Amino acid sequence: MEQITVKKIGSFHIGGRKIQLSGLPAYAATVAQGAPPRIVDPNGDFWTGQMYVQYTLLTEPKSPYPVCLWHGGGLSGACWETKPDGGDGWQMYFLRAGYDVYISDSVERGRAAWSRYPDVYTTEPIFRPYAHAWESFRIGPRYDADDERREAYADAQFPVEAFDRLMMQSVPRWASNDAITQAAYDEYLKRVGPSIIIAHSQGGAFAERAALRAPSMVKAIVLLEPSGMPSPDTVDVSRLQNIPHLFIWGDHLGDYPIWKTYYHHIMKYRKALEENKVPVTWIELPERGIRGNSHMLFNDRNSDEIAALVHQWITVHTD
């Protein structure tokens, strides 16, 4: 495979604020194995609300703008790296295509770390069970704890034998942190400067709001099966007239009420964009004869083919 010449690999944490916890009871805990319990005082100063951003900068990028990969719910930035089946993911694809690449872990996920609940976060974390991922990521119509009995789509592009490896990437999520997450994404974008954002699922709404707040920082936006968008009645989408939008959808959406709901909602948003002269490209992969893609289309067997579509679209739609 093609090598890349790298100027720097690095990372930063951004966003959030310092808080002080007090009045929480101290408790005895065994902190080191084999040692007697010691008193742990959970009070004091902490940072909360930060996110984590990792970058790989090429010596001679071909694109003047970096690609920023924003993950979806219940995942971390690791989803853009090596695929569950061991193949190269979109991080390597876009580096080899000549882009600087930024990968982030959203607030509360992965290397961003997370904060105590209910003292800082107001709700409990949610852990995604296998069955939920199997069905809502559209690997197949029916999950079963017995590998032999679970049902995958006959045309599934997701490497079903690597499903455990997808679940190993799964991280807990909270439902109460959207505002602080958005604030961290806004700061991230401000720091990195004009970028091409590729956002998956839950990441789509954060990307779109970030673009609405700082349109000059976004050169193009690629939305991979976004699960939500702002209501067009509450935002001024005409601010996005200079930001080409690419939506990409996989297969089997019609089999799931939740996906029909999401799709319908995003279609309304698309119409609002078009009415406001925002350039929109809308790709439903099955219409192009590309069948069987799951919600994790950048993890699917044909991920390079879809990345090539995105790269080609970026080339045409950015200067």
Next chain:
Amino acid sequence: MEQITVKKIGSFHIGGRKIQLSGLPAYAATVAQGAPPRIVDPNGDFWTGQMYVQYTLLTEPKSPYPVCLWHGGGLSGACWETKPDGGDGWQMYFLRAGYDVYISDSVERGRAAWSRYPDVYTTEPIFRPYAHAWESFRIGPRYDADDERREAYADAQFPVEAFDRLMMQSVPRWASNDAITQAAYDEYLKRVGPSIIIAHSQGGAFAERAALRAPSMVKAIVLLEPSGMPSPDTVDVSRLQNIPHLFIWGDHLGDYPIWKTYYHHIMKYRKALEENKVPVTWIELPERGIRGNSHMLFNDRNSDEIAALVHQWITVHTD
């Protein structure tokens, strides 16, 4: 700065097992902002006990063995990347020096994800407050919530003005997961093959036990202020005769009872190594006129100077 030519950047999760949770009560939760609460069923299949390993492979590494960077307690692999003050960390140092570099997030930290408690993990997570880090990392003798009133060492090598950025990297930890963490490290080492391990603080004991279990997989081991080691009475350190050991200690250890205890314990282990003909290099930086290093010596201003010591030592002690 010197560029590097990279064959591949990638990652994998390794270790752990699939578990099934049942009998937990379902509860109503607001999962998407603005949507009505829905019933969340926390039961089902999950993966637990995995760790995360990220690698950067050079096209033409100068070293036949990769460097594996194992972080300490309450941190993730991010600690080896860009330093809190924005300077290049040890990941870039060792890549530029010609090593393939692996960076991991230990079980329960960062991109490794974590599991429910008390249903899977048996204890509560522990969050490190600012004061604890300031004092136990030996930034200075006294922390105060008021920046103006905290006291740093006059000769501190840690970039005190970047202390917030260190705390943004802080992740929760559990005290009850040592066995599953060790198992995951063992699997990681088996997968990567013969390596040079550089381990910090809590990571030191995991590295040493991994070496004891698979001595042929470890070409050299660098222990940066290890906070623990196996008791030499319970393990056969003669298995390590072909593994050169380098211990490195920073400054101001004598000011802290906890560090005096750790140091004393490690010194006993060093003697056992030497009695069993394990090659040991023991560096106390102040004895070489290098003053003011904190526990986070690879984050300190003079981190390159210490990395150069390590690189030089590796060159001499591996074939």
